[in-house]
Amino acid sequence: MSDYDFDLFVIGAGSGGVRAGRLAAQLGKRVGVAEESLPGGTCVVRGCVPKKFMVYGADYGASIKEAASYGWTVGEVSFDWPTLRDAIQKEVSRLSGIYSTILEKNGATLFRERAEFIDANTIRLCESGKTFTAEKILIAVGGTPWAPGIKGAEHAIVSDHAFTLDKLPERVLIIGGGYIACEFAGIYAGMGVKTTQVYRGGRLLNGFDSEVRDQVGEVQLNNGIDLKFNISPTEIKPTKGGYIVTFDDGSKIGTDVVFMATGRKPNTATLGLEHAGVEVEDSGAIKVDALSKTTADNIYAVGDVTNRVNLTPVAIREAAAFIETAFKDNPVAYDHDNIASAVFTRPPVGTVGLSEGQARQKFGEDMTVYTTKFRPMKNTLSGSPQKVFMKLITQGKDEVVVGIHLVGDDSGEIIQALGICVKAGLTKADFDATCAVHPTIAEEIVTLKPREPNKTTIVS
CATH class of the missing domain: 3.50.50.60 (FAD/NAD(P)-binding domain)
Structure with a gap:
């Protein structure tokens, strides 16, 4: 002892x-x-x-x-x-x-x-x-949660408070462009709340693949979220029945709840x-x-x-x-590479491995990008404008799959299995040799074609 x-x-x-x-x-x-x-x-x-x-x-x-x-x-x-x-x-x-x-x-x-x-x-x-x-x-x-110390910041809620609100507001202003901000904007919009999302940058989900960021912007708009970019809040002022938030460009937005989703x-x-x-x-x-x-x-x-x-x-x-x-006298260092994750926007994001920007930094032009964007079968009858986006990034002559990025229904579920593939170092040929499960969204990942050269996007 x-x-x-x-x-x-x-x-x-x-x-x-x-x-x-x-x-x-x-x-x-x-x-x-x-x-x-x-x-x-x-x-x-x-x-x-x-x-x-x-x-x-x-x-x-x-x-x-x-x-x-x-x-x-x-x-x-x-x-x-x-x-x-x-x-x-x-x-x-x-x-x-x-x-x-x-x-x-x-x-x-x-x-x-x-x-x-x-x-x-x-x-x-x-x-x-x-x-x-x-x-x-x-x-x-x-x-x-972390929130900027602007004047009136004490009037805002953070994610810790969002689950126990006394009542659902008619209007909510979500400040932030990360995954928490994007997820809660989709939640509130889906519950019928007039939702505005404001971000200091030009695109949502900083750090994610560039095309995923663009697709999530479309997702938010399709869900009825009012997106405003390149402005930051400077003051939150209580008014009768709500708040007025002032931004650094001089604009003002009225709301019932200010939700600071600016990081952790x-x-x-x-x-x-x-x-x-x-x-x-x-x-x-x-x-x-x-x-x-x-x-x-x-x-x-x-x-x-x-x-x-x-x-x-x-x-x-x-x-x-x-x-x-x-x-146990058995030193183990956990491997933090190629960890699959999901962002539960509506529909969600699934991602594993390198973004296109990261891959280009690491491999230069020794890589190939495969993409597709399509309306899923479910939405053809419902008329929903939401589309599915898929992206697969390979490296070298053997086309080892180094990154997969999805935006669409069930992406969080699909990316779990695809994470195994990336972790195992499978190649595009392995994907091509796998028979599709039809009709599904996921089948498209084994039928992808290279992105046209003139369709290269701005990579961030």
Whole structure:
């Protein structure tokens, strides 16, 4: 028995923290876990899970409208926000309880309060004042929404608040062009809210493939979202029944709710990292090596707090690699290349591997781009203007597939399987040799033709 209270203390009970805590406890290690909010972290409590339920809710509205084209007679229809909101929160509570049970059933001790460092081996629980020592400590506290400090910023909501609004507004102004902003704009528009999305740049989804960015702009417009580019807010002023937001070009927009979806930052400000010798980047992200070790030998960090690849499944894989490294004498560095991901716009985006811009930077002209854009079968009867876009990027004489990008129905589902193909290093010939499943959207990925030379897009 060591002189420490715990073999491992985990700060944060999100997906990464819970996975690490459970695996360590199953090895017979004494594990403590501190969580200041509900177990489950951002994904379960105020992120992926409740957001996806809201996307489903918005999609039902569109499906009802389109049902008449397929012979269905639909009577009077209305949407009740409290019904969906409360059902989502009930499910969130259930899932959070499962996370708690996972830890406790495996022998970990869960402390429902915030923790901070006293030194590299000592943790203090901030509410009770209790202190504990641990041989190893894992930081898995995730990220938190960030908003610019403009005048009146206190009147805006962020994504944490979006799931529990007392009532659905008639008008919403979403400020931001990233995936959170785009997703919530689609959600609110689908629920019948007059939605305006404002972004300081010229195209949405900075960092994504250039053509995907263009397609998502079309998606938002088709969903009735009023898009405004190249302006930034300077002031939010309350008025009777709402707010007036002023922008740097002098324009003003009236709204009932201002939603700041301007990014997230690592949640490190109150951890007391300076007392433990843990260094951070200028962004607040914890510096880690390939094995997720911080600048303190016994302290590790996984998930969004490290700002590597900020996705829930990545945090889980990093946590499993940490257990191998720290407790099984088997150093494992998780491979962050070719991770598939989705953006749940309506319809969604699916992407894996390199964008065209990244591929051109890496390979020059030693690459081939395949694209297609078409109206999916479902939309031919409904009259929906939404189209499907597909892009496949290959490299070299052997045409190894290095990037795939989709915008269209079920892209999030399709990209999971395609991610396996890219990770495995398959070639265009492998795709061509695969028989299509007809009639489906996905079949088009095995029938793609090279993009015409004069159709090359501006790459960003």
